[in-house]
Amino acid sequence: MITLYHAPRSRSSRFLFLLEELEAPYEIKTVSIRRGDGSGAVDPANPHPHGKVPVISDDGTVVFESSAIALYLTDKFPQIDIGPRIGDPARGPYLSWLAYYSGVVEPAFVSKFMNVEVPRGTAGWVAVDEVVPVLVDALSKGPYLLGEAFSAADVLYGTTFSLFADSPLMPKSPAIADYAKRVVARPAYARAMAKDGA
Numbered sequence: 001m002i003t004l005y006h007a008p009r010s011r012s013s014r015f016l017f018l019l020e021e022l023e024a025p026y027e028i029k030t031v032s033i034r035r036g037d038g039s040g041a042v043d044p045a046n047p048h049p050h051g052k053v054p055v056i057s058d059d060g061t062v063v064f065e066s067s068a069i070a071l072y073l074t075d076k077f078p079q080i081d082i083g084p085r086i087g088d089p090a091r092g093p094y095l096s097w098l099a100y101y102s103g104v105v106e107p108a109f110v111s112k113f114m115n116v117e118v119p120r121g122t123a124g125w126v127a128v129d130e131v132v133p134v135l136v137d138a139l140s141k142g143p144y145l146l147g148e149a150f151s152a153a154d155v156l157y158g159t160t161f162s163l164f165a166d167s168p169l170m171p172k173s174p175a176i177a178d179y180a181k182r183v184v185a186r187p188a189y190a191r192a193m194a195k196d197g198a
C-alpha cells in the first residue's frame, strides 16, 4: 500500500492527481509543513529528510523528490501506461522531462521569483525565457510533452502552469496555457482536488 504524505494545496496535491490517474490503492497521511508565510512546522511523522512534501512510502520504502516519485509510481503501475517503460523509445524523453522539471524548470521560476539573474556557465539551469521556447517546441508536436501520449511528466508541468496561469512570473504563451488547461481538465484531476485538503 502506498502512503502519500500530503499537505493540502502544496506540491503533494499533484500526487493525488497522479495516484488517481494510476488507479493506485493509496492512503493519505496529512502532515504539517513550513509554509512560505512563516506558518506551520516540520511534522515529526514525515519521513522526508527536510520535512517537505511530497514523499511516499510503499510498504516502508520511502521515495522523495517529485520527479523520483513520479517515475517510481509509473514504473510500479505499468498497466495504466502513463510512463514509458525501459525499452520504449519514449523512455529517454520521459526521463529527460522528469529531470528537466526538477533540475531546470523549478529553479528557473524560483530565480525569476527572487529576481536573481541565472549565472551563465555556473548554474545548472537557465532563465525562464530560455525554458519557454523548449516547452513550446515540444508542445507543437502533440497535446502532451511526449506527443500524443499523456504521461506523469504532464502531471508535474501541467499542474504547475495551471497554478501560475495568471502570475506575472509566467510568460504569455497560448501553447502552454492551452496545455495546462488540457491537463487539469482530466477527470483524475477533479477527483484529486476533491481529496485535497480533505
Ligand SMILES: N[C@@H](CCC(=O)N[C@@H](CS)C(=O)NCC(=O)O)C(=O)O
Pocket (backbone or CB within 6 Å): 010, 011, 012, 033, 034, 035, 050, 051, 052, 053, 054, 064, 065, 066, 067, 102
Ligand atoms: N524538490 C522538492 C520540493 C518539495 C517542496 O519544497 N515542497 C514544499 C511544499 S510545496 C514543502 O514541503 N515546503 C516545506 C519546507 O520547505 O519545509 C520536490 O519537488 O519534491
